[in-house]
Every structure is written in structure tokens, then in C-alpha cells.
Amino acid sequence: MIDESDFVVLFREHHNAVLRFIERRVSDREAAADLTMDCFEIAWRKRDPRDPFGLPWLYRTARNLIANEYRRRDREGALWTQIEEHVRTLASEAEPAMTARLLDAIRALPEREREILWLTYWEELSAAEVAVVIGLSEGAVWTRLNRLRARLRPLLLSATSTGEEVRDDRR
Secondary structure (H helix, E strand, O other): OOOOHHHHHHHHHHHHHHHHHOOOOOHHHHHHHHHHHHHHHHHHHHHOOOOOHHHHHHHHHHHHHHHHHHHHHHHHHHHHHHHHHHHHHHHOOOHHHHHHHHHHHHHOOOOOHHHHHHHHHHOOHHHHHHHHHHHHHHHHHHHHHHHHHHHHHHHHHHOOOOOOOOOOOOO
16 A cells, blocks of 8 residues: 555645745646646656655746646647637638637637637537547537537627628538
């Protein structure tokens, strides 16, 4: 049986310090909480009773996780730039306000929902293929996609005052 008591002590003694360390470097509190738990998960996997580690090791691990988070945000920012350019190219000059509202609405979505949109509309994957990529059932993908469409539909319909219907026949 694995003795967990040393790890419990490590967690209790240093959780708040690691969380504050990460929060000062990452502007998103939820991301900071996630990164803190990732740090302790790594500590759990790498623990060795013969070679215990303390706060400096946790800070170093946290710094590495923070660097990974910054790289992820940079990649996401580059993806956003590419998507915004693509959306603006597709939108007519008469609809810049709609384009801005649509991009703002998409940006406000949780990351997983945005990923469903990207995979469906930009990568042109079927719901079954999206399900494989993100690890959900096909039904769950359809449910989320329908909710996303319902959220975004008012923005699209307000822009199509010419009577042109916004449709999606991906099933």
C-alpha cells in the first residue's frame, strides 16, 4: 500500500502558496486553479519517499506549466487571427457590425464549444468525426452544436435582412 500521508502534508502546506504563485502570473483565476491542480498531479505521479521535494520543486513545476499555458494562449491567439480574417473575408462589406458581433459571441464561448464550431465549420468534419477528435459521443456533439447554433442564430438572422435564409444541412 502506498503511503499518501506525506503527499497530503505537502498539498496542505503548499497548495495556497502555489495557487497564489500561479495567479500572479496567469490572469485567469480558473486557469490558475487548473494549473495548480496539474502541478500537484505531477507531484503525485513523481513523488518518491526517498527523495521528497518541497515548495521550490513545486514552483519550478508551476513555472513550466505556466510557460505551457502561455504557449497555448499564443497558439489560440494565432488561430483567432486566422479565423477572424476568414470570417471577414466571407462577410460582405455591408455587414461589418454583424461580423464583429459574431466574432465576439464566438470568442465568449467556452473553449470546448469553440472547438466544436471550428471542427465542424472550418475543418468540415462530421459530428461523428468531431466526436472522435474531442472525446464525446456523436449525440453529445449534435446536442452542443444545436445549442451553439441557437445562441448564434439571432446574430446571423439579424444580418440577413435581405430574406436570405441561414441554413446548415450537415446531418
